Each structure stands twice: as C-alpha cells, then as structure tokens.
Amino acid sequence: MPEPSRPDEVLVRVAGAGICATDLHAIEGLMEPAGLVPPVVLGHENAGWVEATGELVQTVSPGDAVILYAPYSCGLCVPCRRGHDMHCERHQFTGLTVDGGFADYVLVSERSIVKLPDGVEPAEVAPHADAGITAYHAVKKVAHLLGPGSTAVVIGVGGVGHVGLQLLRELGSGTVLAVDTDERRLRLATELGCDEAIGGRDVADAVREHTNGRGADLVLDFVGADQTHADGMAMLARQGTYSMVGFGGMLSVPSVAMVSQEQSAVANLVGSWTDLWDVLQLHARGRLTLKTETYPLDDVNDVLSMLREGEITGRAVLVPDGRERP
Numbered sequence: 584m585p586e587p588s589r590p591d592e593v594l595v596r597v598a599g600a601g602i603c604a605t606d607l608h609a610i611e612g613l614m615e616p617a618g619l620v621p622p623v624v625l626g627h628e629n630a631g632w633v634e635a636t637g638e639l640v641q642t643v644s645p646g647d648a649v650i651l652y653a654p655y656s657c658g659l660c661v662p663c664r665r666g667h668d669m670h671c672e673r674h675q676f677t678g679l680t681v682d683g684g685f686a687d688y689v690l691v692s693e694r695s696i697v698k699l700p701d702g703v704e705p706a707e708v709a710p711h712a713d714a715g716i717t718a719y720h721a722v723k724k725v726a727h728l729l730g731p732g733s734t735a736v737v738i739g740v741g742g743v744g745h746v747g748l749q750l751l752r753e754l755g756s757g758t759v760l761a762v763d764t765d766e767r768r769l770r771l772a773t774e775l776g777c778d779e780a781i782g783g784r785d786v787a788d789a790v791r792e793h794t795n796g797r798g799a800d801l802v803l804d805f806v807g808a809d810q811t812h813a814d815g816m817a818m819l820a821r822q823g824t825y826s827m828v829g830f831g832g833m834l835s836v837p838s839v840a841m842v843s844q845e846q847s848a849v850a851n852l853v854g855s856w857t858d859l860w861d862v863l864q865l866h867a868r869g870r871l872t873l874k875t876e877t878y879p880l881d882d883v884n885d886v887l888s889m890l891r892e893g894e895i896t897g898r899a900v901l902v903p904d905g906r907e908r909p
C-alpha cells in the first residue's frame with residue numbers, strides 16, 4: 584500500500600486496471616524516452632474506490648467510486664489552464680512514470696480523480712481511463728470531417744479501436760469502415776455497427792473499392808506499425824486526414840503526394856480530464872459498449888503475453904483478488 588506524502592493525494596483501492604499495448608511498449612523499453620525509469624508498477628487504466636484522502640482533498644470521500652485520469656497535471660501551467668492536461672509542463676503519468684494500478688492500491692493527486700456517475704461500476708469502465716479518452720480525443724478532433732457522405736476507416740479494432748469505431752458513429756454521420764487482420768475483431772466491428780469490416784492483405788484497394796475509387800476522408804490508425812502507416816496513407820482520399828493513435832512504426836511518405844492532394848497527417852496523445860468526464864457521461868447513457876475480459880491480477884504476465892499474441896478481443900482488465908465494492 585503506497586504511503587501518501589502530500590495533503591492533496593487520494594489513496595484508491597483498485598477495482599480494475601486495463602491492460603494496454605503501451606504496457607507492452609514499456610516492457611520493451613520504448614517508453615523510457617517518455618520518462619519511464621524502471622522499476623515502476625505499470626497500469627494506467629485504473630478505477631476503484633477511494634480508501635483515504637489527504638487533508639486538502641475536497642471533492643471525494645472514502646468509499647466513492649472513481650476512475651483515474653492517468654496524466655498528472657499541475658493545473659498551474661499554460662497547457663493545463665488551456666485544458667491540455669496531458670501536455671502539462673510538470674508531466675507525470677500514473678502507471679508509466681509513477682506507480683500505477685497493477686496493484687491493490689494506487690496513489691494519485693485529487694486532480695486525477697473523476698467520480699463515476701451513479702450506477703457505473705469501476706471495474707467495468709476502467710479502460711475508459713486510457714482507451715476511452717484516447718479514442719474520444721482523436722475522434723473529437725476530426726469530428727468536422729465526419730459529415731454526411733464522408734468515409735472514415737478504423738485500422739485495428741482492438742481495445743482503443745473498438746471505442747473509436749463507436750465514437751465515429753456517435754459524433755459523425757458518414758460511413759464507417761473497419762480494417763483488421765483478425766476474424767474475431769472484424770466480427771466485433773460488425774456487432775458494433777461498422778458499415779463494412781475489411782480483412783485480408785489489400786486493404787487499401789478494398790477501401791478504394793468501397794468508395795468508388797475516391798479513398799477515405801479520414802483514417803484513424805489504432806495500430807501504428809510500418810504496414811498500417813503505409814496502408815493508411817495509401818487508402819486516403821484527396822484532402823484526406825490520416826490520424827495516428829497507435830505508434831511504434833515509421834511513417835514515410837513522399838511529400839509530393841501529400842502536397843498535391845492536400846492531405847494531412849496528425850497524431851493524438853491520450854486526452855484531457857474533461858474528455859474522460861465526457862466519455863463517462865456517454866457510457867452512463869448507454870451510448871458506448873466497452874468490451875472487456877476480466878482476469879485475476881496475479882495472472883498479469885500471462886495476460887500481457889495474450890495481448891502480445893493478439894489473443895485479446897476488446898480490453899483485458901486485471902482485478903485484484905476478492906475485489907468487490909467495500
């Protein structure tokens with residue numbers, strides 16, 4: 584159990600912690616340039632119940648059901664005051680640069696807390712802390728491109744992508760196509776209401792076929808490997824936008840192609856505290872389905888291997904032993 588050291592801290596009893604591909608990147612050493620110094624307890628998609636509060640804490644009390652916004656933000660710098668908490672000048676990140684929620688308890692600042700709407704159970708929404716807000720932040724940014732007659736493509740219907748697909752419907756009114764290499768994830772995309780689920784190798788050609796040769800106005804890449812970067816740019820329409828959420832590959836594209844077609848490439852990092860609040864309101868109204876599989880916390884290494892092998896459909900959530908509402 585971590586020891587509070589500041590009067591604005593809140594100790595939270597973990598009810599559930601989602602597992603993210605970024606955890607794999609952390610284990611591979613890819614997150615050290617982003618400030619991770621091992622050893623650190625991973626787990627940045629955390630929800631649970633308040634166990635104890637520092638003397639300055641005003642907005643929550645022990646027993647409250649909460650979800651935890653992973654970026655630490657000071658509230659004082661210019662990016663924080665603009666609402667871009669994830670770009671805080673004193674940035675920390677629960678579960679990457681400070682200890683996270685693959686544990687019985689996690690310690691956060693009061694600014695990281697979002698109270699859950701009535702009737703929402705923490706373990707069932709934990710992945711919204713990252714998967715949900717990352718998808719929301721990315722889709723909201725391009726919502727003006729999702730008008731009637733537009734075509735958006737989701738590449739990778741995994742933990743983040745399956746939320747992104749629903750948000751494209753929720754915040755837009757165009758056609759939504761889903762691309763994945765796995766039959767189970769393509770079925771999930773269909774269940775969640777995409778207009779066409781596309782598998783196979785020649786996905787860029789398939790998207791062009793579905794758009795009378797025009798290509799996609801928006802491609803949201805939730806994978807971020809060399810192949811999906813190349814496919815995403817190859818399926819883009821004139822004036823299209825290629826938006827990256829997943830990462831790890833190398834984006835390489837001839838500038839003449841982008842300039843002559845006035846295409847854009849943009850990137851997305853998590854989301855803001857208010858994005859998390861928004862996502863929970865959508866969830867509480869039944870507008871978002873979060874597909875989760877729960878596993879005991881003790882199985883963390885097995886579940887990480889399953890994620891690495893592509894054996895998780897939706898999001899895996901780790902639950903500490905015997906965890907239920909206090």
Ligand SMILES: [Zn+2]
Nearest residue numbers: 603604605713
């Ligand atoms: Zn994540």
Ligand SMILES: [Zn+2]
Nearest residue numbers: 657660663671
């Ligand atoms: Zn700040």
